[in-house]
Amino acid sequence: MVASAPLLKRRFSFRRHERLRRRKDYELAFRHGSRRHTQNFTIILRPNGLKFSRLGVTVGKKVGNAVKRNRVKRCLREFFRLHKHKLPPSHDLVIVAKKDAATLAYNDVREELAAVLVRNNCI
RNA sequence: AGAGUAGGUCAAAUGAUCGCUGCCUCGUGCUUGCCGUUUUUCGGCGGCCGGGGGAGAGGAAAGUCCGAGCUCCAUAGGGCAAGGUGCUGGGUAACGCCCAGUCCCGGUGAUGGGAAGGAAAGUGCCACAGAAAGCAGACCGCCUCGGGAAACGUUUGUUUCCCGAGGUAAGGGUGAAACGGUGAGGUAAGAGCUCACCAGCUCCGGUGGUGACAUCGGAGGCUCGGCAAACCCCACUUGGAGCAAGACCAAAUAGGAGAGCGUUGAGGGUGGCCCGCCCAAGCUCUCGGGUAGGUCGCUGGAGGCUGCGAGUAAUCGUGGUCCUAGAUGAAUGAUCAUUGUCCAUUGGGGAGUGAUCCCCGAAGGAAACAGAACUCGGCUUAUGACCUGCUCUAUUC
RNA sequence: GGGCCGUUAACUCAGUCGGUAGAGUAUCUGCCUUUUAAGCAGAGAGUCGCUGGUUCGAGUCCAGCACGGCCCA
Numbered sequence: 001m002v003a004s005a006p007l008l009k010r011r012f013s014f015r016r017h018e019r020l021r022r023r024k025d026y027e028l029a030f031r032h033g034s035r036r037h038t039q040n041f042t043i044i045l046r047p048n049g050l051k052f053s054r055l056g057v058t059v060g061k062k063v064g065n066a067v068k069r070n071r072v073k074r075c076l077r078e079f080f081r082l083h084k085h086k087l088p089p090s091h092d093l094v095i096v097a098k099k100d101a102a103t104l105a106y107n108d109v110r111e112e113l114a115a116v117l118v119r120n121n122c123i
Numbered sequence: 124a125g126a127g128u129a130g131g132u133c134a135a136a137u138g139a140u141c142g143c144u145g146c147c148u149c150g151u152g153c154u155u156g157c158c159g160u161u162u163u164u165c166g167g168c169g170g171c172c173g174g175g176g177g178a179g180a181g182g183a184a185a186g187u188c189c190g191a192g193c194u195c196c197a198u199a200g201g202g203c204a205a206g207g208u209g210c211u212g213g214g215u216a217a218c219g220c221c222c223a224g225u226c227c228c229g230g231u232g233a234u235g236g237g238a239a240g241g242a243a244a245g246u247g248c249c250a251c252a253g254a255a256a257g258c259a260g261a262c263c264g265c266c267u268c269g270g271g272a273a274a275c276g277u278u279u280g281u282u283u284c285c286c287g288a289g290g291u292a293a294g295g296g297u298g299a300a301a302c303g304g305u306g307a308g309g310u311a312a313g314a315g316c317u318c319a320c321c322a323g324c325u326c327c328g329g330u331g332g333u334g335a336c337a338u339c340g341g342a343g344g345c346u347c348g349g350c351a352a353a354c355c356c357c358a359c360u361u362g363g364a365g366c367a368a369g370a371c372c373a374a375a376u377a378g379g380a381g382a383g384c385g386u387u388g389a390g391g392g393u394g395g396c397c398c399g400c401c402c403a404a405g406c407u408c409u410c411g412g413g414u415a416g417g418u419c420g421c422u423g424g425a426g427g428c429u430g431c432g433a434g435u436a437a438u439c440g441u442g443g444u445c446c447u448a449g450a451u452g453a454a455u456g457a458u459c460a461u462u463g464u465c466c467a468u469u470g471g472g473g474a475g476u477g478a479u480c481c482c483c484g485a486a487g488g489a490a491a492c493a494g495a496a497c498u499c500g501g502c503u504u505a506u507g508a509c510c511u512g513c514u515c516u517a518u519u520c
Numbered sequence: 521g522g523g524c525c526g527u528u529a530a531c532u533c534a535g536u537c538g539g540u541a542g543a544g545u546a547u548c549u550g551c552c553u554u555u556u557a558a559g560c561a562g563a564g565a566g567u568c569g570c571u572g573g574u575u576c577g578a579g580u581c582c583a584g585c586a587c588g589g590c591c592c593a
Contacts, residue, residue, distance in 0.1 A: 012141060021452065056452065065185095066494050074143095074456050081142065082457090106457060186585090187522090238574095238582085249576090250539035299576030352574055352582040353537080365522070367593050496521065504585065 014081040020056030020092060029056065029094045038112050040104060042096040045088070053087055055080040056094040059101070068102035075109045086117060 020026060033046035048054060057076050059069040076095050080087075087093065095113075104112075 014142065016144090019452075023452075026452075058452080067492095070453095070494065071456090073452095078142080078457055188584090248537080350575070367522075503583105 012081055014055075014077060014084075018052060018054050018084075020054050020094065025054075025092065026056055026058070026094060029092050033092070033094065036116050038116055040098050040101040040112060042098065043113075043116060044094040044096070046092045046094075047090060048092040050090055053084055053089060054092050055084075056092065057097075058094060059097040062099050063097050064102045069097075072097050072101050072104075075104070075106050078106060079110055079113055083114070083117070 020029070029044050029046045033044035036043040036045075055077065057073045059072050061069075063069050063072060076097075080093070
């Protein structure tokens with residue numbers, strides 16, 4: 001409110017309260033959320049009644065070993081951190097990685113998810 | 124140059140932007156949390172937000188194959204059962220690990236590998252083949268004696284065949300393995316039956332070594348199969364679970380829960396059993412117990428680096444110096460630029476007959492295995508690059 | 521993170537003390553039947569998860585890996 005510069009700076013952060021941290025949160029999203037599919041990801045959206053959006057990431061063992069799974073999770077968090085102001089507000093967002101997600105670089109992830117985002121805005 | 128072998132080092136570097144998790148510090152910042160004083164105010168502790176500082180994955184973090192610390196079960200105690208280890212000496216908190224050595228095996232060699240006690244305590248197994256696979260036994264053979272038949276012969280007889288009684292372990296064949304090997308004597312034929320040498324066994328003694336063992340001499344009986352990663356015997360050794368251990372705070376829900384005393388039997392717990400130990404129905408007192416969730420355990424340790432000394436070494440002693448991750452749907456990342464490494468392509472130059480190698484430049488690609496989860500010591504497995512020592516082959520092909 | 525199991529034919533499983541790997545289902549062929557099914561007879565198919573070791577000889581015994589599965593609060 002004082003100035004726009006701190007707000008802009010704060011916009012790209014990704015603090016702990018912006019993550020899904022409970023098993024119950026994930027179960028609610030899986031049960032009641034709406035789903036979008038891409039080639040390598042499943043995206044689940046659910047309104048959460050808060051003033052901000054939250055992100056949860058699910059990467060199963062089929063994706064690869066611990067290093068590959070961590071890489072996928074970091075890519076997805078990076079995408080959320082840089083694009084959360086364009087996403088629908090006050091939603092819980094769960095991204096499930098499919099089998100071949102570990103082969104993607106960050107730019108591939110961004111293009112694949114941004115395409116869904118554009119389509120979502122059109123709808 | 125090629126092939127191989129042993130050991131060591133590193134885990135690309137720097138900068139910019141945006142981010143993550145602890146720690147320290149600051150704030151006329153926010154606070155509906157707690158405490159003190161209290162009308163409020165104010166102060167302290169905390170939480171959130173913001174600024175600054177500083178830190179932030181590995182050699183295997185992996186597999187969970189061993190050994191420990193730590194926690195609870197009794198301060199882990201006795202016996203049985205079950206398991207582990209197994210040449211010798213040393214190192215260590217401990218080990219199935221490490222170092223040094225002995226013996227055996229593989230390799231031309233550098234060097235590598237070995238669960239390497241006991242088979243003349245006992246039990247068991249050794250398929251098929253073969254006569255026989257283990258306190259022996261005899262298929263074909265070889266030899267002797269007795270009987271019978273045939274042929275020859277002047278008679279005692281000689282030769283061949285068959286039957287019976289024995290003696291043999293030379294030869295044959297089987298097998299992974301066949302009851303020492305070679306030679307000579309000896310004999311009806313043979314045989315350690317005897318002798319010489321060799322191999323091997325047992326006992327005694329000397330020398331070297333702490334010891335495993337090595338070596339030398341003597342005696343003995345002449346010979347004894349293999350498998351204990353088959354049961355087993357001997358020596359040493361192991362209590363069980365595991366940080367999701369365990370301790371504390373504490374919504375909802377349900378009505379009990381905890382402490383003290385305590386005889387006998389049932390029952391429960393402590394590892395599979397027995398003992399032992401603890402709890403347990405009763406009485407008295409008290410009001411807490413506990414799931415979701417949270418806090419602690421949680422990182423300073425058998426710690427790293429380095430100098431000196433002891434030791435062949437593993438390692439130990441001592442001095443100095445450093446603090447170096449603590450997450451919990453799980454932090455250490457993303458993008459860009461430059462430099463360095465490697466790969467194949469291409470241009471130029473040089474060496475060489477040639478294969479090929481070296482230097483300079485260009486656009487391009489690659490950069491492995493892999494992510495702490497209580498902490499250490501090892502082992503094993505996965506894996507990129509570089510360096511050093513040594514061995515063999517070819518040495519001008 | 522820790523603890524515990526399993527791997528044998530296309531599928532489901534046996535394999536006792538180490539000695540030529542079997543059964544059922546499925547597949548194929550033949551008989552029977554108008555045909556199919558059922559029934560009868562026969563056949564094919566195995567690096568016993570992988571790599572080493574012990575042994576004369578390992579599915580089996582012993583190590584080390586790989587893959588799959590289960591449990592804890």
